[in-house]
Amino acid sequence: MPPLLVSVAIPCPLRRRFDYLWPDSLGRVIEAGLRVRVPFGRREVVGVVIAPAEGAAVDASRLKAVSEVLDERPSLSPPLLSLGLWAADYYHHPVGECLQQMLPVALRKAATPARAKAERWQLCAGVDVSTLPPQAKQQRALCEAFREHGVLSREALGELGFSRATLRELEKKALVEEAATTAAVGGGVQGPPLNDEQQQALVAITDALGQFRRFLLDGITGSGKTEVYLRGIEQCLQQGRQCLVLVPEIGLTPQTLRRFERRFPGRVTSLHSGLADSERLRNWQAARDGHCDIVLGTRSAVFADLPRLGLIIVDEEHDASYKQQDGWRYSARDIAVKRAADQGCPIVLGSATPSLDSLHNGDQGRYHLLRLRQRAGEASEAAIRLVDIRQQPLQDGLSAALLTAVDATLAAGNQVLLFLNRRGFAPVLQCHHCGWIAECAACDARMTVHYKRRQLRCHHCEAVRGMPRTCPDCDNAEWLYEGPGTERLEMNLQKRFRERVLRIDRDSTSAKGSMAALVAEVRQGEPCILVGTQMLAKGHHFPKVTLVGVLDMDAGLFSADYRATESSAQLLLQVAGRAGRAEQAGEVLLQTHCPQHPALQTLVHRGYRQFASTLLAERRLLGLPPFSYCAVIRADAVTLSEAEDFLATLRSALAEPANDWHMVGPLPAPMARRAGRFRASLILQADTRGRLHGQLQRACAVAEGQRAGQRLRWSIDVDPIDLF
DNA sequence: AGCACGCCGACT
């Protein structure tokens, strides 16, 4: 009898699997997806069993043995394991790191996590209280309380005056058990009736339940996409299946969660970065064990284990936060599509401003297009008005036209939103005497002035230093603060207006609860001016905002970077959508130095879809994605030439450029030095996925062969968001 | 990634 061998994924940056002996003492059947503790080098790590190994990679006598099996049943179910293996391959990332990242943090280490503490309890089915001894008065009383209330939470038990001990006693006697995450499952509140468009979209989706089908739900702001999701989910649940709903990082607000919970009480759980490890584990288990039917989560929730998955929804599918921006650079949206295909269930990608990728997929007939053009309720979509600010005097970055509009809006008792996507006081600090400029010591970048904190901060690394009192070169103390920032805008506007000015950006909302407090204040409805970055553009609805002013988006809209134009337009429309959501009509003023620019004209006068078509046509001409397949290999090192040399070596090991295959680089990154390291990239472009994949495979082999060490780091980005 | 081994500088 040959010894049993298993192939294990180890969490280390090696694109390899490791074989281990499976000792008889473990006894159990080998199941893929089990977590195991294994010796690795001089330490012990947690790996995941991929499969029984056929023949060992090294001779079997040199293999080490699995120390321990950590799971009762596989932590990665067969469909998730195969999804993970596919994704590791697709993104050319080490399989051990991928599989580890798919698991909740609490399961990544060997110590069996303390079972997440129960919060709610209920009576077990068919309990006979009379079996309790008559002297157990407290226990009997507690059973009565359960009969009356159904489910009792920790707090409720405290309020009713029951002790922890009584409860524990009943749990031990198997009279009481942990209840599902939330209160009794029951009928939630009814949603509003659907209009024709919504109804059509809903029917299309529900007709597809039980089969793989991709939908692009293209619905303008306020058109009621979420209502379509909720109805679709309702149908899916009625068929006894579960749903996965992905939202952008910033979109998973308590409001969103509450909306789902009100509709489906007791059936929703969430997975996002705000949860403690134990809560995350608990919610993950609730989904896996089928206690919850809806998982609402951000990027990594795409790996939630839903054994009865029947529908996937990706809201705001164009949002960049679905793409992980370091390490394993996966796109949760794209993995979700793959997952739906594996599972044989429909997936709905929703957006008011769909990504060009998805629109292209729609054009190709891969995605079924569903459009919602009407706004639910009376309000019409706010038109964008261009304000030509060439040679116009600006006061605090605001043109006379915008100031007039602000005055009028406030006078009418409404609220104003001013969008400026640059936080801090001023992006540049310069000495008025000698021209010295404050630069980051570690990056090719200027330091941003943070006025109230009296600090200079680099927005590209962690660097922070105090504001110098005098110029380090000429010792003068007269400073120029160049350019606008949200902090400066807030301060200056506060001097000018008597109404409250509220700033919402990463700095003003970093303290826990401060975001909620700001949002609550705005929702009071008093006239005020909101100043903010893109944080303001997403998630929150402010019904009293009737004027949106966009101070400066020229840099993004007219950028040479081909993706920046797309994402700036999406952002602009998202911001514009904040205006006039309730019954009041809204107004959007966009300040620009290029009012005649054709792209802007198209966007403003002919709409996003037309704008997107124009951009797509451009990309087709230039052979850019989605008309080609793209990857970037990035390297960073202590010197620029080390990074470039490494990439040059890779380049020379790959196929010669041809008709269907191009390489660009190695090129230094636009901001070559960042956090003290020099960065360069090699761009790969192919006409087919297969071609790209093959070359990436070779690149990985060559790169791993190089003894790079600590001095040089490299990474692969498949389907990158930006090319550098 | 970790972790050990290994060969050169300033310290009780």
Place this chain on the structure above:
DNA sequence: GTCGGCGTGCTC
């Protein structure tokens, strides 16, 4: 004389 710097090599 040793403590400790991080270069380099290896992990079933």
